[in-house]
Amino acid sequence: MNEIIKTENLVFQYEGENNSDIMVLNGINIHIKKGEFVAVLGHNGSGKSTLAKHFNAILLPTKGNVCVDGINTRHEEKLFDIRQKVGMVFQNPDNQIVATIVEEDVAFGPENLGVEPSEIRKRVDEALESVDMYEYRRHAPHQLSGGQKQRVAIAGVVAMRPDCIVLDEPTAMLDPRGRKEVLKTIKELNDTYGTTVVLITHYMDEAVNADRVIVIDSGDILLDGTPKDVFCQVKVLKDAGLDVPQVTELAYELRKCGLNINVDVLTEDECVEELTKLLEE
C-alpha cells in the first residue's frame, strides 16, 4: 500500500438557504502516493480548501469515500490516527499557534497524542531544527515574522510525525521573503524526510517545483499531471481563470505569433535556453 490519500467519487455539498444544496465537489478521484509533492491550483471558490478538509476528516464526504493510508475517514474511532498521519497547516499563522512560547506550541500536537515527555522533547527539537527555527525555541510567537511563525506552525505538525502534510495557501499572507523561507522548508521536508506534501496555492511559480499539479475548477478536476504537462495547456488554464508562469506565457504568445518555440518551459533558465535556440536557427 503506497497510497497515502485516495478519494473515490468524492461528492460534497453544503446545505444552503431554503434547503437548496450547494455542490462544492462533484465526484473527485485523486490518488496521492507516499512521498509525492502535489500542488493543487484553482481560482477562488473552486473548492480547494473543501477538498483539503476531507484529507484529515475535518469534513466527511456527502457521497463517496476518502481513505487515508487505507483507513476510511468515516471510521470515527480512527479519527486521531488519521489526523496524526495527515497534518494540516493553514493560511494565517497567527491563528494556529496555541502556546505562548515556540517550543511549547510545537509540543502541543505530541502532547495531545499522549507521547512520553522525553520523547516529546526529542521530537520538538528535531522538528524545530528541520524548519530551521531551533534558535528561536524560547521566543514568544508575537516576536516572530510571518514567515517564521508559519515555519513554527509547520514544525508543530512535523512533531506529530505525519506521513503527509496538507498546506492550505500557507504563503498567502507572507511577504516575498517569508514565502521563500516557507517554500524552501516545505521542499526540504519532502526531499530529506520523504514527507508527502499537498500544497494548495494561488501562485503558479510555487506549483512549478511540485512533482504533480492538480487543477480544480468548480468542484471538478480539470487537469492532473506533471507541471510541464499541465502548464503547456495555456488555453485551458486561462479559460478556467488561472494564470500560467510568466515564462510559459511568453513562449505561448511567441508560438501564437508563428515562431517555432516549445511551450513547455517553466523556469527562466529553460526559457533562456529555448530563446537562444530560436535565435541560433
Place this chain on the structure above:
Amino acid sequence: MLKDITIGQYFPGESFVHKLDPRMKIVLTIAYVVMLFLTNNVYGFIISVGFLVLSYSISRISFKMILKSLKPIVPIILFTAILNLFFVNGDPLFKWWVISISAQGVKLAVFMSLRVIFLIAGTSLLTYTTSPIELTDGIELLLSPLKKVKFPVHELAMMMTIALRFIPTLIEETDKIMSAQKARGADLESGGIVQRAKALIPILIPLFISAFRRAEELALAMECRCYHGDEGRTRMKQLQYSWRDAFSFILISVLIITVILINMFIKTGSF
C-alpha cells in the same frame, strides 16, 4: 501606544526565587498572605516584612518595583485607612461635630494600610519572578485534585494560555484598527466621556468580529492537531520539586509558627 502594556510583568532571571517550582511559589505566596493576616503584633509584623525583604533581595528585583505595583491600589489603601481612622471606637484624640478620631483608630489605620501594602508587594513578587506559562502550569497542577469533583481545571488553564497568547495579537490589531479609523477621520481623543465611549464603538466592533474569526480558525487548527481535552494528554515540561522548594517550605512553616507563638505569648506591642 497600546504596545507598552505588558501583562504579568515577568522579569526573567536565574535566582533562587526564579528557580523555585511555580507550585511551591504559589503555596509560599498564599502562606505569606496568611502570615500577614495572622499577625497582630509588631514583632510578628517584623518577621513578615523581613521575609518579604529577603525574598526581594534574593530575586534581585528592584524595590522600586514595589512602588510601581502599589500605584493602582493607592485608592484602596486610602479607603482602608480612612475607614479605620473614623470608624474605630476608643478614647478620642480629636473630636469635632460627629467626627472623632481615636488612638486605636490611628494605630489600626496605619497597621491595615501597611498590611495591604505588604500583601501587594508579596503577591507581585510572584508575577515578577514566574513566567505566565509556569504560573498557568502551577495553577493547573495545584488545582488538579478538583478534577475529581468535575471542576474544569484543564479547560481553565487552556483558556488562560490562549488568552495570554492572543493578548499581544489583539493589542496589535486594536492599534491597526485605531489607525484605520483615524485615517477615515474618526476623532478618538476629544469630547466628553460619553462622546469618547461612542467613538470606541467603531473600534470594538471590528475587533470583536476578528476575534471570533480567529477563535474559529484556532479551534480548527487545534482539532487538526488532535486536541481532545485533558484525556490521555501528556506534558513535555514536567515540574519537579527540588531542595530549594523543601527549604523554602520549612522556612515559611517555621515563620508562621513563630508568628502564632508571638501572638499567643507576647502581649506588648499588639494592635
